[in-house]
Amino acid sequence: MEGLRKFVFYSLVSVATVMCHFGTCEAGQGEALTKLMKAKMTGESRVEMVQKWESFGEVARALPQHGLKEKDEIVGGLHGQPEGVEFKQYAGYVTLDETAGRALFYYFAEAVDPLSKPLLLWLNGGPGCSSLGYGAMEELGPFRVQSDGKTLYKNRYAWNKAANVLFLESPAGVGFSYSNTTSDYELSGDSRTASDAYTFLINWFERFPEYKNRDFYISGESYAGHYVPQLAYQVLSHNQKAGKTIINLKGIAIGNAVINDETDGPGMYDYFWNHAFISDETIGAIHKYCDFSPNATSQNQQCHDAAREADKNVNPIDIYNIYAPLCNFSGFTHKPHKRVVLEFDPCTDYYVDNYLNLPEVQKAFHANVTRLNYPWSACSDIITHWNDSPSTILPLLKDFMANGIRVLVYSGDTDGRVPVTGTRYSLNMLNLSVKTPWYPWYTRKEVGGYSVIYNGGLTFATVRGAGHEVPSYQPARSLTLVNAFLKGKPLPRP
Amino acid sequence: MEGLRKFVFYSLVSVATVMCHFGTCEAGQGEALTKLMKAKMTGESRVEMVQKWESFGEVARALPQHGLKEKDEIVGGLHGQPEGVEFKQYAGYVTLDETAGRALFYYFAEAVDPLSKPLLLWLNGGPGCSSLGYGAMEELGPFRVQSDGKTLYKNRYAWNKAANVLFLESPAGVGFSYSNTTSDYELSGDSRTASDAYTFLINWFERFPEYKNRDFYISGESYAGHYVPQLAYQVLSHNQKAGKTIINLKGIAIGNAVINDETDGPGMYDYFWNHAFISDETIGAIHKYCDFSPNATSQNQQCHDAAREADKNVNPIDIYNIYAPLCNFSGFTHKPHKRVVLEFDPCTDYYVDNYLNLPEVQKAFHANVTRLNYPWSACSDIITHWNDSPSTILPLLKDFMANGIRVLVYSGDTDGRVPVTGTRYSLNMLNLSVKTPWYPWYTRKEVGGYSVIYNGGLTFATVRGAGHEVPSYQPARSLTLVNAFLKGKPLPRP
Numbered sequence: 001m002e003g004l005r006k007f008v009f010y011s012l013v014s015v016a017t018v019m020c021h022f023g024t025c026e027a028g029q030g031e032a033l034t035k036l037m038k039a040k041m042t043g044e045s046r047v048e049m050v051q052k053w054e055s056f057g058e059v060a061r062a063l064p065q066h067g068l069k070e071k072d073e074i075v076g077g078l079h080g081q082p083e084g085v086e087f088k089q090y091a092g093y094v095t096l097d098e099t100a101g102r103a104l105f106y107y108f109a110e111a112v113d114p115l116s117k118p119l120l121l122w123l124n125g126g127p128g129c130s131s132l133g134y135g136a137m138e139e140l141g142p143f144r145v146q147s148d149g150k151t152l153y154k155n156r157y158a159w160n161k162a163a164n165v166l167f168l169e170s171p172a173g174v175g176f177s178y179s180n181t182t183s184d185y186e187l188s189g190d191s192r193t194a195s196d197a198y199t200f201l202i203n204w205f206e207r208f209p210e211y212k213n214r215d216f217y218i219s220g221e222s223y224a225g226h227y228v229p230q231l232a233y234q235v236l237s238h239n240q241k242a243g244k245t246i247i248n249l250k251g252i253a254i255g256n257a258v259i260n261d262e263t264d265g266p267g268m269y270d271y272f273w274n275h276a277f278i279s280d281e282t283i284g285a286i287h288k289y290c291d292f293s294p295n296a297t298s299q300n301q302q303c304h305d306a307a308r309e310a311d312k313n314v315n316p317i318d319i320y321n322i323y324a325p326l327c328n329f330s331g332f333t334h335k336p337h338k339r340v341v342l343e344f345d346p347c348t349d350y351y352v353d354n355y356l357n358l359p360e361v362q363k364a365f366h367a368n369v370t371r372l373n374y375p376w377s378a379c380s381d382i383i384t385h386w387n388d389s390p391s392t393i394l395p396l397l398k399d400f401m402a403n404g405i406r407v408l409v410y411s412g413d414t415d416g417r418v419p420v421t422g423t424r425y426s427l428n429m430l431n432l433s434v435k436t437p438w439y440p441w442y443t444r445k446e447v448g449g450y451s452v453i454y455n456g457g458l459t460f461a462t463v464r465g466a467g468h469e470v471p472s473y474q475p476a477r478s479l480t481l482v483n484a485f486l487k488g489k490p491l492p493r494p
Numbered sequence: 495m496e497g498l499r500k501f502v503f504y505s506l507v508s509v510a511t512v513m514c515h516f517g518t519c520e521a522g523q524g525e526a527l528t529k530l531m532k533a534k535m536t537g538e539s540r541v542e543m544v545q546k547w548e549s550f551g552e553v554a555r556a557l558p559q560h561g562l563k564e565k566d567e568i569v570g571g572l573h574g575q576p577e578g579v580e581f582k583q584y585a586g587y588v589t590l591d592e593t594a595g596r597a598l599f600y601y602f603a604e605a606v607d608p609l610s611k612p613l614l615l616w617l618n619g620g621p622g623c624s625s626l627g628y629g630a631m632e633e634l635g636p637f638r639v640q641s642d643g644k645t646l647y648k649n650r651y652a653w654n655k656a657a658n659v660l661f662l663e664s665p666a667g668v669g670f671s672y673s674n675t676t677s678d679y680e681l682s683g684d685s686r687t688a689s690d691a692y693t694f695l696i697n698w699f700e701r702f703p704e705y706k707n708r709d710f711y712i713s714g715e716s717y718a719g720h721y722v723p724q725l726a727y728q729v730l731s732h733n734q735k736a737g738k739t740i741i742n743l744k745g746i747a748i749g750n751a752v753i754n755d756e757t758d759g760p761g762m763y764d765y766f767w768n769h770a771f772i773s774d775e776t777i778g779a780i781h782k783y784c785d786f787s788p789n790a791t792s793q794n795q796q797c798h799d800a801a802r803e804a805d806k807n808v809n810p811i812d813i814y815n816i817y818a819p820l821c822n823f824s825g826f827t828h829k830p831h832k833r834v835v836l837e838f839d840p841c842t843d844y845y846v847d848n849y850l851n852l853p854e855v856q857k858a859f860h861a862n863v864t865r866l867n868y869p870w871s872a873c874s875d876i877i878t879h880w881n882d883s884p885s886t887i888l889p890l891l892k893d894f895m896a897n898g899i900r901v902l903v904y905s906g907d908t909d910g911r912v913p914v915t916g917t918r919y920s921l922n923m924l925n926l927s928v929k930t931p932w933y934p935w936y937t938r939k940e941v942g943g944y945s946v947i948y949n950g951g952l953t954f955a956t957v958r959g960a961g962h963e964v965p966s967y968q969p970a971r972s973l974t975l976v977n978a979f980l981k982g983k984p985l986p987r988p
Contacts, residue, residue: 270768271768274764274765274768274769274915275768275769275907276905276907276914276915276918276943276944276956277944278932279931279932279946280918280922281928281931281932282932313932313933313934313944316934316940316941316988317934317940317941317958322958323817323908323958323959325940326939326940328939411770413769413770414817420770421768421770424770424774428774434775437773437775438772438773438775438776438807439807440807440810440811445820445822446810446811446819446820447810447811449770450770450771450807452773462770464811464816464817465817494810
């Protein structure tokens with residue numbers, strides 16, 4: 001099952017883990033990302049580590065969008081969707097570059113009462129993983145795929161109860177998003193991802209003009225800890241340059257997010273130790289021998305050995321949700337299993353993969369109209385190189401706070417890949433002063449997690465018992481979280 | 495629900511937590527233990543902190559036991575037990591002191607093939623909590639109580655698959671164990687508990703002579719981290735004094751065990767921080783201001799404040815199993831719920847309390863023959879003072895290793911009360927050399943936890959996803975654990 005998992009760009013000094021269990025494993029994306037990670041930590045490749053935010057801000061051109069919204073509406077509903085769906089859905093392509101033939105795929109789940117709700121963009125990370133396959137189909141979207149791989153059931157805690165939710169597969173080469181000019185894929189990186197996403201938004205607002213002045217939020221998880229702030233920075237820069245509000249950005253939310261290599265790295269290993277997965281000797285060697293600074297161009301043998309030992313210890317568990325059972329995969333069920341949205345099925349990746357490759361599903365989604373010569377997959381095999389990835393996005397968070405943009409940083413506390421420990425270390429680098437001290441917040445009469453609010457408008461929140469994909473593992477808690485975020489309110493006390 | 499929980503003698507410098515949630519809470523035992531804890535940490539009371547092991551070793555006298563075994567057999571089975579029970583059960587009293595009228599209650603679940611299996615004693619801690627109510631009825635015993643509070647279902651992972659298991663309610667004043675001389679209760683403490691348990695054993699072996707030369711193991715959890723080693727020390731001392739093997743002790747096993755105040759204390763707070771339950775400021779203050787050394791006779795105000803803040807943050811969750819749901823108690827069900835032994839029902843304490851107070855149940859158990867003037871309860875309200883509790887039992891562990899007694903120390907890794915972090919700190923104090931380095935061990939094709947074996951015969955093992963009562967939360971993993979322990983084998987690799 002793990003082979004299909006989002007492979008977070010994050011195993012640092014060791015040869016990145018190819019997550020395989022008991023036979024079933026697809027190494028493609030894992031290998032591509034191993035290269036990327038190694039490149040980033042050893043300085044041996046072309047990956048740029050410097051921030052390229054200054055270069056953002058080319059004028060984005062909106063193409064004519066007339067009639068496209070109507071064409072994009074999913075009129076008969078998604079294939080296999082349950083009865084009684086009371087909100088509208090749209091899906092389709094937004095062309096970014098007509099010459100290159102570069103287009104990004106989106107899926108848009110409106111709220112039941114769309115006019116009264118803000119607009120929320122959701123981005124998954126990787127880099128190279130799909131917001132449709134993860135975010136929409138197994139996290140916060142309105143439906144989950146049944147164990148038959150063909151039909152859907154309702155997610156009672158979908159985020160379109162709180163907002164109109166837009167899922168974007170990004171950059172080109174991910175999921176159904178593509179370019180007809182394959183050399184485009186060689187330009188993949190943080191900078192291109194952000195500028196293409198911005199161009200997407202400008203065009204999408206043209207297609208859905210009723211959302212143009214709507215309160216707008218950008219959210220995402222994992223490597224989207226890079227995507228979200230960089231896209232938000234584009235939005236702010238363009239507004240500033242234009243001297244007016246082109247996009248009405250109110251806030252950003254990032255979960256289990258890669259944000260600062262220097263602290264995320266030690267944070268991950270410390271989490272491994274303090275959750276009793278690695279030995280005292282291993283954590284001791286990592287502290288002693290590994291160099292997590294962005295200037296590190298190589299790691300010594302002792303560091304490699306210790307990181308390899310750590311990998312050996314954590315590889316056999318689902319490091320994205322450390323106490324979860326593994327998927328004991330044995331095909332699809334004839335009839336769907338009993339579905340319990342509060343208990344995440346660890347085989348969901350397989351159901352989603354099957355579902356999104358059904359021709360009738362792709363037709364309903366208005367997807368794959370150019371007949372891609374490869375199947376839809378959760379993480380891209382097409383993008384083989386990542387050009388730029390700054391070592392930190394913390395300065396952007398400071399910038400947003402100074403500009404009145406709300407910032408929510410959250411951590412599912414049972415994720416070992418980009419864990420809460422690293423995120424706390426990272427936030428400490430900001431030296432913020434506390435406005436509302438650390439306290440437990442509540443959902444359904446239980447502690448949903450803990451939260452602290454800093455002066456300047458940054459909220460940090462944990463989600464108790466949630467893995468890397470927070471809405472998958474704690475749907476009710478995640479809905480409370482996003483509701484509070486969108487309303488600009490502190491997370492609820494009992 | 496939490497009011498009925500075993501109240502571990504362990505909240506250190508703060509006013510100990512009375513575990514109450516949403517109305518239902520019984521503070522009695524919590525309050526008694528708060529006094530005890532405070533006394534221990536502030537030196538303001540009569541609790542002796544010095545080890546009293548030297549004084550162990552008075553000659554234990556066995557009373558005649560003829561015919562008592564036969565009387566103790568539970569011939570018709572326990573009240574409400576399921577069909578197809580293929581092992582024998584015994585229960586009853588062993589008199590320790592005829593004059594005082596002091597007697598300890600035991601429940602003995604034989605293995606299906608009793609002759610081929612060793613004998614294992616199980617002790618719960620508190621101090622003052624019942625091995626019948628916890629160990630037997632909701633942890634490792636052959637049955638669990640159904641949600642109707644009246645009937646039983648089978649525990650497929652009961653430890654009597656691996657051994658003949660003897661549960662002892664100890665000391666007098668706990669559960670069904672009693673003294674007719676109430677001043678006896680004022681002598682309660684580690685030392686009395688150990689010497690009475692030894693006298694119990696001598697008499698019990700007289701009653702069950704076929705077990706006299708059997709391989710014998712002592713196990714327990716929580717404050718039994720004190721009971722188990724101290725009883726084992728008694729066994730060894732008497733053997734030595736007698737110059738022969740009176741009791742054939744082979745090993746001890748202690749889980750989430752209170753073993754060394756100086757490290758257990760910081761370990762608990764560090765666990766709170768590294769599981770993201772308390773703030774950076776709180777852990778900072780605890781490190782800075784609290785004195786966990788056994789010599790500490792008082793704590794300053796900053797320490798009290800920080801500990802109180804930590805309590806405030808962790809009290810609303812089940813600190814004995816940090817990700818578990820709380821019991822939303824609303825009486826007993828008419829028909830039992832679907833029973834899933836692998837999914838622990840957080841309301842189990844209530845079912846057990848009801849069950850053990852049914853007259854027909856007490857009759858089957860041959861319990862409460864003197865008509866105690868108070869109901870059975872999971873933790874004692876009768877013992878109000880604890881006289882002695884050494885600050886460490888680490889020297890005993892060294893002693894056992896030197897004498898060829900196998901030692902297993904294990905930690906359910908989602909227990910926050912006596913957590914894995916503290917236990918690792920404590921074991922590090924022993925300065926042992928590693929024989930088999932840290933590795934993941936397996937049950938049912940998944941990682942059951944991690945283990946390291948030290949030279950000298952001490953094994954440390956974690957149990958992944960298990961709370962304070964390991965066999966409750968991870969029954970299959972706990973059975974693998976005890977099987978390996980009893981066979982003297984390392985925990986299994988894949």
